[in-house]
Amino acid sequence: MKYMLLIYDAPDTREIFSGPQHEQLMDRMNAIMDEIRASGEYVATQGLADAATAKTVRLQDGQPAITDGPFAEAKEQLGGYLVVDCEHERALDIARRWPLVSSGGIEVRPVMFDGGAEM
């Protein structure tokens, strides 16, 4: 089963990651990446530019309209994602070990697949 780890940043996450803890945090992240690449569980990952660069498209009166800023008005914003192919427990374990700082967090969601069992 594939899981997407949606990695949410706190307002100060990127600042903390660039600060004195930079190396230690990156080491922890790279250790996980090395491990899941070596084990054959890694599928895909991307980090996103700051939420300040986001534009959002929504329907207004039935027409798509573009506004500045991210979709949700929340302090925590999506900062990147990681897709892994493994058991549920293992995906949660990877999330637990991710270098989280401040009020950031990770949402673990199964990826839907285009097949199905007989009903």
Added chain:
Amino acid sequence: MSGQGGVEDLLRPLTPQVLGLLVRRHGQFDACEDAVQEALIAAAAQWPRDGVPDDPRAWLIAVASRRLVDEWRSEHARREREERVAELEPAGEAQADVARQGDDTLALLFLCCHPALTPPSQIALTLRAVGGLTTEEIAHAFLVPEATMAQRISRAKKGVKASGGGFEAPAAGVEREERLRAVLHVLYLIFNEGYTASSGPDLRRGELTGEAIRLARLLARLLPDDAEVAGLLALMLLTYARCEARTTPGGDLVPLAEQERGRWDAAAIAEGVALVEAALPRGQVGPYQLQAAIAAVHAEAPTAEQTDWPQILALYLLLERVAPNPMVTLNRAVALAEVDGPRAGLALLASLEGDERLAEHHRLAAVRAHLLERAGERDAAREAYREAARRTTSLPERRYLEGRAARLVG
């Protein structure tokens, strides 16, 4: 010369023969497996262009052996290895090995499904080393990057090496039985991966069902007296037989009761039924035979209404005893509802509500929805269908379940 499929059909059955022979002669499963894989890739490129060699097996052995030589030359212990290489492929000797091919293939299967490996590693290695699929093909089938699948295979081979087991299959006894169960489970997982994917647009994933059936057939030829091997092959054939009927052209799921039975594959059903009928009286009743027997009862009913549900219920009771599992109980609840009515089925479901293994599973909610609908509780059924729709991770299942819920509105 036929197309790509033609060369693949030729190469895949030869893979375990060639690999088995090399491993038996030289040991070093890891290096031999790489060499055979490269020989397969070379053959897939050259044969369609230059024609198939007179003796394809000898060609593969020669090319894989050359690859091994190159590998060894680049290593330190060059001289010693070159002496072994000198005696690598005496002409004509290959024929003498024919009798050992079966043993070799079996030994390879045991090795690839070694209990020290995780199921994804077992699956990947089996498809490559015994199935003769390339890493790229396996990666496509499992929708992961090729580098990921290559790592999975490389890790599996390291695991095989670290397990320290020899190439020979374990002799008859408890260990052999356990190892064989692991092999059957891996083939079952490969089949399921392909089967659940076969309604999707990616045909290469669906191909896994055919590959699993081919490997199960091979195993059934090697172990003709094993009732569970026959049971697994029968289960695959009887399930595969419904493949065409279980989805609409648009990819929507069609439940068993509503399938057009004329579209079931009669030849696959006949073969599956014959296999399970021959296996069951042998007395070594196991979960694959019982599941195949259940599939056979469905297959033999001319219409859904004529299904012999008491027989299916009895088989599920037996299966629950042989291999207790909440999913089996869930299926028994469906059969019980057909025999004694939906309330009886719902009462059995209630006993599963606290089971952590099922609590969040969409199947529990989907079955509850189905039974509530049959009991005439439309509102509760609609809610249960919606809950099941939220829980499933399959797009077609979600569409199906939302559709059932929508029919109960108003």
